[in-house]
Amino acid sequence: MYFTFLVPPxxxxxxxxxxxxxxxxxxxxISWKFSGIEKPQVTWFLNDxxxxxxxxxxxxxxxxGTSELSIHQAExxxxxxxxxxxxNSVGKAEAKTTLFIIIKPMITVNLDGSLQATKDETMTLKIVASGTPKPDIVWMKESNEIKPNDRVHETTENHDDDDYIYTLVISHVEPQDQGEYSAKISNIGESLVSNKCKVTVSSTSS
Incomplete structure (x- = not known):
């Protein structure tokens, strides 16, 4: 007489x-490996x-015992x-994978090539970009990262479901604010560098 010992997945x-x-x-x-006697049957679910x-x-x-789910051209x-x-007939087991879909950053409104700023007034640089997850921004002057302070402010605004407005505002403009400005936009999918904007500072408005 033979006995079959069944083992749950x-x-x-x-x-x-x-x-x-x-x-x-x-x-x-996405793949998961299961063991068990009798061999388990695997069913896949998305959000139950x-x-x-x-x-x-x-x-x-x-x-x-490996079951692999293949997704072509992810959406x-x-x-x-x-x-x-x-x-199987004596039990069940489950494994879960959380899948995040990433959209690479894309700059939809870039920096202008030049900007004329006036001493003691306010200058504003603006970039509009999209991406999932929401891209981060690093503002640069020449090759140096710009750090916010009492005069320098950065804001991010959700323009709609897809676009984000990134703004750099410098108040009480000084002659040393003159230079070449740019920004690095990045998420887990990719990093982009914006156009360069050459800022000149004059003592009076034109």
């Missing part, structure tokens, strides 16, 4: 949760909803929590 990983990121338009893969496979989203299984709608649920 188990996630073959140190932790059954992780994070991944993917740039929009690129391909990405079953994932239908199609030409863009495919699931493949390997003999070692913003693909962002969310993916759950791989493994089941």
């Amino acid at each position: 188990k996630v073959e990983a140190h932790k059954p949760e992780n994070d991944q990121s993917c740039i929009v338009g690129q391909d990405t893969h 909803q079953p994932i239908p496979t199609n030409d863009r989203i495919q699931v493949t299984e390997t003999d070692d 913003l709608a693909d962002q969310g929590i993916y759950t791989a649920m493994a089941t």
Whole structure:
């Protein structure tokens, strides 16, 4: 007489949760390995909803118990929590991956090539950029990072769902504020450098 000892599914990983990121338009893969006797069946969910496979989203299984979800040309709608649920007749186990979809920064309104500022008045530089997650900005004068102080202020405003307005305001302009200004816009997807704006300071307004 032979006995078959059944073993419930188990996630073959140190932790059954992780994070991944993917740039929009690129391909990405999420995989989890499960053990168990009898071999578990794996079902995939996105935000607790079953994932239908199609030409863009495919699931493949390997003999070692790995289930891989492949996403072709990732879209913003693909962002969310993916759950791989493994089941057999004696139990179940699940593993989760949080997928973040990244949109590289893009500058939609750049700096002008030049700006005439007037001593003791206020000058403003403005850049509009988009990206997901929200891009960070570093303002530069020549090759030096600009640090906010009593005269120098930086603001960021959400223009709409996609664009952010980044503003550098320098009050009580002084002759030493003259020079070449630029900005570095970056998120996890990419870094961009803006146009350079040559600022000249005059003693009177023209």
